[in-house]
Amino acid sequence: MKRLLLGLGVGFSLALSSGAHSYDRITGERFASRSEVIAQQAMAATSQPLATQIALQIMQQGGNAIDAAIAANAALGLMEPTGNGIGGDLYAIVWDAKSQKLHGLNASGRSPLSLSYDMLAHELQKLGRTDLPPHGMLPISVPGAVDGWFELHKKFGRLPMADILQPAISYADNGFPVSELIAYYWDRSVPVLSPQPGDFVGTFTLNGKAPAKGQLFKNPALANTYKALAKGGRDAFYKGEIAVAIDRFMRANGGYLRFADFANHRSDWVEPLGVDYKGYTLWELPPNGQGIAALQMLQILKNFDLKAAGFNSAESLHLMVEAKKLAFEDRAKFYADSDFAKQPIAGLISEAYGRERAKLIGDKAAKRVDAGNPHLYEGDTIYMTTADKDGNMVSLIQSNYRGMGSGVVVPGLGFVFQDRGQLFSMDKKHANVYAPGKRPFNTIIPAFITKDGKPLISYGVMGGAMQPQGHVQVLVNMVDYGMNLQEAGDAARWQHLGSTEPTDGSDMYLQNGGYIEVERGVPYDTVRELMKKGHDVRYGLGGYGGYQAIMRDHANGVWVGASESRKDGQAAGY
Template sequence: MKKVFISITVGVSLFCTGAAHSYDRITGQPFASRSEVIAPNVMAATSQPLATQVALDIMRQGGNAIDAAIAANAALGLMEPTGNGIGGDLYAIVWHEESQKLFGLNASGRSPLSLSYDMLANELKKLGRSDLPPHGMLPISVPGTVDGWFELHNKFGSLAMADILKPAINYAEQGFPVSEVIAYYWDRSVPVLSKQPGDFVGTYTINGKAPAKGEMFKNPALASTLTKLAQSGRDAFYKGDIAVEIDRFMRANGGYLRFADFSNHRSTWVEPVGVDYKGYTLWELPPNGQGIAALQMLQILKNFDLAKTGFNTPESLHLLVEAKKLAFEDRAKFYADQDFNQSPIAGLISAEYGRERAKLITDKAAKRVDAGNPNLYQGDTIYMTTADKDGNMVSLIQSNYRGMGSGVVVPGLGFIFQDRGQLFSMDKQHANAYQPGKRPFNTIIPAFITKDNKPLISFGVMGGAMQPQGHVQVLINIADYGMNLQEAGDAARWQHLGSTEPTDGSAMYLENGGYIEVERGVPYQTVRELMNKGHDVRYGLGGYGGYQAIMRDDKNKVWIGASESRKDGQAAGY
């Protein structure tokens, strides 16, 4: 049969040259790349359209938002290995409609029990370095994602796990077309990771090269691993054949993870912590993640009138950047695994401490910033979100940490181990100092907003240290500048870099002011005035995170979804 393609154009176009801009939209929304997605029953927003469709299909089968989130995350681990996979960690915030409550899950893994501090220091000395490397065996910690899936499913799931994992298994066996942004990062990773122990090349390349945009890619080894999980549950990963095979491989190739690390692993249910900002409450998870940095920034910023200073003006960006500097010095000093070092969380996110820190902001860029004393006030990646017909909402983030992670792939298992252990400090006095069986500082953070004690927005902005900065920008765009859900994510962003890191020594501190990167949408007048205030301002490309969001509209009884233009993603519902 002869194929016929028909193209129909309706309307009149007077000018066909030049790129379209957001302000050319007939609705007049200056910051939106597209309209919000609105649907009456369910919504999903992920960084890969096929994964979004997986989530919707699961909910069509009668699954809830939690089932859909697990299914989409499994698909993303296959389709976006540049950002996540079952070799990485997971965090989630769940609004459970029946309980009328937020639940937080920390499904991050711990360092090897067999690797002591002195052994690690000796290994680093052989490499001629004082910090952990980004690739290879040394930065690998226990993958927490699989346990996170089963914790979520045991507490809230409705469909059988075999049905939930089936779409990802099918795509792994039959193949999927690689999308544009993912193909770009995949191509950059292959030359770096191809020399690592194991089967990276055999698993993640086609004839030694990264798959190109639109090229079909299969991962039969991952399909086999997911099938074992579907049939035998989480113990297949942590106490069964998979753990045994990982132990054998690590012993043979100079790695330190052992069967005991897997059999002892557990996720932790935690209470989300929140801060009010102009009637909106932003909820984050406590450390070992960095979520409370966003809350610290808000407690500082509520002492200024950002609505009056205006969006992306020199005055507002100066205040935002200076608040970030202050919060991130505390982040570098205090954020760590709470089983080893109790952070003064109540003090760090208190309004009183925020007021004191706000007093340190002047009209000039601070060159040196020290951590504060919150004890006086005690009282990283893919992001995706789902919502179902019953009102449940899931805010989920999952990562290998640095791109495709350590590069280490156990032959036959189909996934890469994360390199999250690189975020340990080797300063024994530091709260985040390396110890066996300890969770490293973690960058990945899901977010949730409530208003009037009701669920409003499930959202995240993936991407390392950009994440708390992005969470604050999105909330302020909505609360201060009246942007809708799509505009709030598409609006031009900034990020400040150069702050002290949790990997640095305890005596380190920001002393050169760091620098600001801005997107092209930030007016040059703003850039120039920031320079006059003493800021080092640069233009950057690609480092501003990846935003997905779902908003609950109780008035119209619909869901509103948003997925920004910086990634391959899609928001969709029915």
């Protein structure tokens, strides 16, 4: 069966794998929960419909995709505090229509300058731990999101920041109805985070309880913080009264962030890294993030015929899981802040290295997997995307790390600090070892696909270690299995867990093969065959990420949007 994947201008054959579902939709798009959204002028896709509407509103008022992305992210920080907020970090890839070029922004923060390795080790010893805890003061690093907004705005923005932040300010002052999935995660976070220092309960609960689905929630303290940013710019956060208040609170409550940490903070514009996969180039940002794991997987997988193997067949899943295992051992060993550790990035994402690693994949599941030697080849989170009438596209991801983060809330500021520092290793030989003023390994990654030098798809799949696995699955679904933008995100997913982590010791490696979790849509025939190959396979609920995407249909001059059914989100355009 031949179908046209919009924007690619090429016919794709949809492989009918054994155990495939029947055609429930009359269009024949059997993996889609709904149709793609198509619009001529602009498009936005976020994980909360009200934030999507704000992005469109900004563009209808004369703003561009960058303005819209900032406005929507500000709204998500209010409406989805379970996944993001200005206490966290931000990464973005921007297609600039004027220069016809991709730009990458790393707006992640660094560890406190006042907290030495020995001091941290002593604090952990008092807690009876050898690793950083998920909550409290110790895992807090400088929030980078606000500086990220203003860097994006300075380089590409059109409307005044006061206009961009106004919709979120209005919702924070007047309230918004909490959506279903966000209410679920909010309820789970409250009992865990309420004991932490500060005003979590006063800021994020209603009479001590999480707001329920449909209940109106206000955050006047966050509204006031946004108003300060609208009036005073990024310095209001990093060099003004907000930074002073944070310093004062941290000193009084055993924290380590200081005014100097905020005053010294900077974001970095970085060059996105891309690899070709069958004529399509996937672009990711370099470490301290994990995006190049997706590139490593593709360099391995291009040595196999996934199309012939069939969608969600035992053979295709086996190959993809084994590629993930290989890439993630390198991820655990090499990915770190490049200001502190020289990384063999060119080698890691080279075709030659991918070809050599592919030779390690056999017919059975690998139990032991070690990191490779790429030097030889050198030469709980939100994702959202916007696109405007001029052709600008923004791929943006932002997070507190674990759900609502550390649980630490400075009274009167309206946001919770991230706990990203938990992703440091305490092994002094590790590239990702803790050090003052260092960026920890970071999981959040935006993605972008180009074809023949033209922008094609801005997309992401939020959700910890699922993200590079999700990026690869979505791309393979479109390129190898002919799925459209909506199908590619809705189709049943898998994830492999148990790989060595960047927080582990430098001598660690995958010893037991880990295990695979699959969604119910993966046929049991596939599961049984994977078990025969030696894989530990389980069914899992949740944890498969959240997908948003926008594609440029160059042939028709329109935008195509998608937002998957696993989240509360919406793709919409005009």
